[in-house]
Amino acid sequence: GGGGDSSGSDTNSDLDSDKGEGVEGGDLVLAVLSDASSLDPAGSNDVPSSVVQANIYETLVKRDDENKVIPGLAESWEPIDDTTYEFKLREGVKFHDGEPFNAEAVKANLDRIRDAKVGSPRFFLYEMITDVVVQDEYTVQIKTEYPFAPLLAHLSHNGGGMVSPKSIAADYDAMNSGKDAGSVISTAPVGTGYFKFDSWQPGDNIKLVKNDDYWGDKVHVDSVTFKVIPESPVRNADLETGHVHIADPIQPNEVVGINNSDFAKVNQKASSSLAYLGFNTEKEPFNDPKVRQAISMLVNKEDISEGVYDGFGVLAKGPLAPGIFGYNEDAKPVDYNVEEAKKLLEEAGYADGFKSSIWTNDNPQRQQIAVLIQEELKKVNIEVDINVMEFGAYLEKTANGEHDMFILGWSNPTGDADYGMYALFHSAQKGSPGNRSFYENKEVDKLLDEGRRESNPEKRIEIYNKVQEHLIEDAPMVYLIHTEYLTGVSNKIKGFSIDTSGIYQLQDVQFVE
Amino acid sequence: MAKKEMLKVEGLKQYFPIKGGLMGRTINHVKAVDDISFTIYEGETVSIVGESGCGKSTTGRSILRLEEPTDGSVVFNGEELTTLSKREMRKHRKDLQIIFQDPYASINPRQTVADVLDEAMTIQKILPAKQRRKRIIELLETVGLNEYQADRYPHEFSGGQRQRIGIARALSVNPKLIICDEAVSALDVSIQAQVLNLLEELQEQYQLTYLFISHDLGVVRHISDRVIVMYLGKIVEIGDKHSIFENAKHPYTKALLSAIPVPDPTREKKHIVLTGDVPSPIDPPAGCRFHTRCPFAQDICKKETPVLGTYAAMADGHEAACHFVEEIESGTLQAKEFEETVFG
Amino acid sequence: METDLLKVENLRTSFYTDDGEVKAVDGVSFGLPKGKTLGIVGESGSGKSITALSILKLLAANGKIVGGEVNFKGENLLSYSDKEMRSIRGNAISMIFQEPMTSLNPVFTVGQQISESLVKHQQLGKKEAMSRSIELLKLVGIPSPDKRVKQYPHELSGGMRQRVMIAIALACNPEILIADEPTTALDVTIQAQILGLIRGLQKKFGMSVIMITHDLGVVAETCDYVAVMYAGQVVEYADILSLFQYPKHPYTIGLMNSLPRHDKELEKLEPILGNVPNPKEMPVGCRFAPRCPAATDLCRTKMPDLLPDEKGNDIRCWIYTDQWDGESEVTIYGEKRNAESGRTQTILSH
Amino acid sequence: MTKFIVRRLLQTIPVLIGVSILVFSLMYLIPGDPAQIIAGEAASPQTVEQIREKLGLNDPAPVQYFKYVKNIVQGDLGNSIRSGRPVMDEIKARFWITVELSFYSTLLAVFLGLIAGIISAVKHYSWSDVTIMIVALFGLSMPNFWLGLMLIQWFAIGPDWLPEFLKMRASGWGDSWKQVILPVVTLGTGGAAIIARMTRSSMLEVIGQDYIRTARAKGLGERVVVYRHALKNALIPVVTVVGLEFGGFLGGAVLTETIFAINGMGRLTIDAIRTRDFPIVQGTVLIISFLFVFVNLLVDISYRLLNKRMDVN
């Protein structure tokens, strides 16, 4: 099915259609769910931090809306051999502190994020890098341990944001005097981006100001403030009363109301993330693929999409969202089919159903999904309890494999199939790295390893298509939905968009008259 | 004398710690009872009198080990009580009973009279359960209550009747000695007389020994054989009641006796009025504790604590703790600023 | 007999409770001549305090004066408005309460509490009032009064607090001082101080005093006249000598005989039998009848009136009326009394 | 007095030690590894291990606790796991917001509560008494987050006809009175109700005391009796309640802060618990507990100022 397909497109242009002329200046206020934890690209790995960092730092390469890698701070690049990439850097770029951006800076950054003493939560992005070699002022080579195809995608990740070498040095000095890593960089972030850091009231707001010395097109607004407002009704109230200009996220059920209002519209954007119902494939009865398939057939994704997301989402066929490199257009999703499911259960010896549980964390959408699935499973006498856990406990317990079924999400900030599947399904990644289904399939392992190393994009697509077929067949999880980012955008501004990993694009935003 | 010693108290001290200062250390003590000794013989009534806070009740409570004495010995019926374990002590409690002042507070409001008495007998295993009811009714009759009142709750009785229940409870375990701590003070005069008479009759009937604590000298004179006068934790005078009431030697006892209004309008209304208030037992005055209010006080009184002694013109067993008993008696020592007041 | 400064006639006060009406005071009559002391004695709960409070109209919210008169200098206080009453209270008539511990406001200094009356009734300034307070404290015998005025009640001993209460009561030179058990909470030696003090002040200022107590000793030593109360009523009103020498009412006799005394040895106490009647279930006839050894059918069915005798003392007992239906000589708690039949009746209460 | 204060301050030490042990062991017992949480849903074991090592989470619990206590004694509450900032800094930013919020709420509660309570007591059993007490009971029975939501619905979003000047700001704290009112009302309502009831019963009780009768016996007017003699005494138990309420507000501000997006200590603590940011949780709990104890110390002091009787003990 494809109930949500059409809504996957970017509605940006509609949004701005009858707005007036843009003006320069103004303070743009965004209401966000939670505060950044660190403004050091190596300091955290959460979305709230990323959305701010993306405006301060730039990466060597970027991805466009079609997920194609495009130049960032690197003007061009080429593979030298299987394990070496060479980058030509943009010249004349300066950090906010006036330091020049050059190959040394790239090396300093990539070395830092891999430094055990720094203990970066984004280490995993670059753990395959063995060396960064400065060729000349504007040329740098990156060497990896093994051929690693998604390297460019990984470099486009926020974790690859370039920090001023002066800050890095200062940060190391601070570490030597007993401070935590990132203490300097996070409190006074210095990048090359179109916004400069201004102030941070932890827990409340972060303010960035326009970088007048930016090497490219400068932003229109004078400053941008990310204001933390955890409660949805309050975000909306502020949007309505004009205290904020962008409210993120909007609850699906609120979209119609806002779109009908005269103060704001909702920006929809398909995300690259996946919501899924995972099975503990090492536990009875979920070690039987038939049971997993049966349950997959019992999950009414349409209902979930309608009921939980008010239709704002793309029904998932497999683990990858449309648009991600490696997405299999032709994959046959498991369809809702109660009869077939009953048959499968019978074959598996569970004609009379069984008792089980679904775990989830205190995320309202996941809870709602759990409730709907619980109701569906009742139809085949599968009695499930819902167990809502607080996030920390949830992650730990699912990593330990204490669960039966669980609902979780997986986002894909690199836009590459490897990121979307390796951690989730490779048997080497069981538990905390991401494979909380404890799924193990030799063939899939092999394919995933190959996909990483293969540098030919065509071949990679082929490999990943195969993986997806296996994954649909084996059903280690029920692929539920690729949600949409729903962002309330005030009628007072235009030019706003958001990318598939949820990063706000503020470069073109301006107030309208 | 062939009198049998029933209770012998020696060097009894009861100090209550005062917590305070930093970290709630003990910073001081209330010397409620400070080294007192006396003996009670079988079948007699000994009273303790004295002003509020002088340690009368504490003496009684320490003897019963309701408060663990700080120091001293209490020999009851030949047996040292202070060294008994709690468990052994519980067995001995049968012989030592107590009746309290407040008829409203001294019975559990949630027990019927029968419950109260039954419990007492259960604890001390006085009778098999079946025979207790009969005994309860006997006891009630003994104290002048009726059988039909056995199943009533305390709130259905008047103060005097409650006091009778308290007495019945004390009697129920066949004690040898009963401590009556202000047992009649809360009662109206007319009821008080009923209860006093009852106590006297019971004493006769069961050869009870009473330690009678009261601040009412009229009652004390009526009921006692011997009297102990306490002042600020110490015994200042002790003797048979005639000695005390007719031949008091200690200036405090004299003042005490003289301060009481006499219900006889024809009598001369002269009183010795002590100046000042009773000092605090926390920091009792050095030397004789009474010297701060004593009209005869001399320098030595501020330094040396007088001991109990029998002086000239005092009967056997009559002792007073004053440096100047004889001088005052003979008139060689005159009172300073001795104030006499007339009420009417 | 002098004219009475205060004359209470057939005062009746009731409380209205969940369980119905409680007739706490039900027929109280007495007179208080100027400069004299009247004692009110009686058992706990007999209505002594309520009588006093009724005079000043200071009853709790659920209490109400339902009858009688309180004549002060010929005017019935019961007809006074609230405002008029306030000008009497603390001024012409003042009162000392039973409990020195709880009758002073813990959050104000002694000085503040004394001054209040002065400011209110004598229109003194704050400063004057304070220096007058110091004088008053000196008057009641509190040492270093200039320091004490600044202290709070808890810093004083019980005896001192009671003196402060007296100072408050005396502040405006009252004509009548009502002392409701002013010494019950105190030790005998302190009691002696306080009673001596009140007596001395009375002599000095010539005021009349109502001394409420249950202690016959106190009465004997301080009073000129005595009203004996029983179960809400005055049962006997007499001058002090008559009362002690020849008590007439059986209750008074019983009371005297059940009193253990420290000044002389008594063979055996003669207690009054039985208990005080429950205020909710008062006997229909004489209220003392259930406990009276001489009670007859008449006593049990009809309430006697409070009637004057030849000495001008009042007595509420059938024995001393011509309606008496018992023996002409009765023995009450060991005392013999002759019935006085044939006397003319004049009803004291109108 | 100084001695008393010093003594009371010292008495708080065992309580704070208890609190620190409690919070430490709770944090230790709670499942959820901070390193794992920082690393997120997709964390390679190496990444997690690196973080653990960095945070010193591999030490045994007692070692961690003593390290922690040692640092506290030196005035160092450690660094936030999540942000790496010193806990002191993290708290400082929010501390005054929560204190302010609690303070204003207490002020409102006291103001409303006292007025209502006095009226109620003085007009005992009148219709105004009954009305006030019914309103107070409702105030007491209302979940305050619900009240907060309702207030936002009515006064922040509001119906169209709501005049502009009545429209309050739904989020944040303190830039204008419009950002203050809703949270303060939300937090203060329950307290106002409690104080009103307390004041009423305390007034009624005091009015029955002997010394009130003494005041009347002096011939004082009813107003003087009620407002001078009774109120000052009646305030004593009320002060205790105020102290407890203020303490309660500090902890209870969690919900209010969450709803109104107020960046205070409550929200910080909740977020920190969620992210297993141990040092922050320990720091905030310690500080909130300390404040609670401190406020109660203030209560005790005002007790003594109001009521000199307390000196006896």
Added chain:
Amino acid sequence: MVVQNPIADVGKRATNPKVEAYKGLLKRLIKNKAAVVGGLLIIVFILTGIVGPYFTWLDPNATQITNKLAPPSAEHWFGTDNYGRDIFTRIIHGMSITMKVGFFSVALGGVIGVFLGIISGYYGGKMDTFIMRVMDVILAFPGILLALAIVSVLGGSIQNVIIAVGIFSVPAFARIVRGSTLSVRKLEYIDAVKALGASDARIIFKHILPNVLSPIIVQATLRIATAVLTASGLSFLGLGAQPPTPEWGAMLSEGRAYMHQAPHLVLFPGIMIVLFVLAFNVFGDGLRDALDPKMKK
């Protein structure tokens, strides 16, 4: 032996005294109009909680996405929620859960608190100091955080909410009971039974406990109110009952996302909580007045 004269008897009725004692209490309780209203409400709540679920004609958990967020109507009295479940039915089914939370958490906190309070008050000394310091710690510890921590450790479920709220209410009971124990312990009848040789256990259970019962009962009714509020606060923070349990606090918390669009989702559970809490507050107040002899007029 004959004692002078038999004493006149006070009352002549020979009714059962136990009944008499409680009759008085009941009488005073009934005089308090608010208490009667509160008591009746509680009875209605209890009855509904017990039998209500048998009389509802809809399944409280049956989802019907097509009919979600329906406003109140003849068919759905209180409307439907975001899954299309009938709110009225859910509220009826949630009644017993709310009651369970209230009763059991108070029972838990009460039993522990009463025990600690009695021990503390009766033995005094070091034991008392220690227990009371621990209580201080719990009191000083921000309540909601304590609950949060407990629920985090044990996982979110009704039982754990009960445990959390129960522990949270321990200090209140302990303090009150300690206070009353201290005053009861001073009463002379305690010394009297001690002098009879009664063991500590007997004194505590037979003589102290029954006499500190009335403040406990009052505290318990008022605590039930607080407990329900605390529990709903926990649900609001997402730490309460597990879905799809129709616990009112959880309903409220889930419904808040739809506040603008479908206010009935928060209105009805909110009102129910207020009423429930109100009933116990009112009743507790009345009980306190009835048990307090000072209020006897």
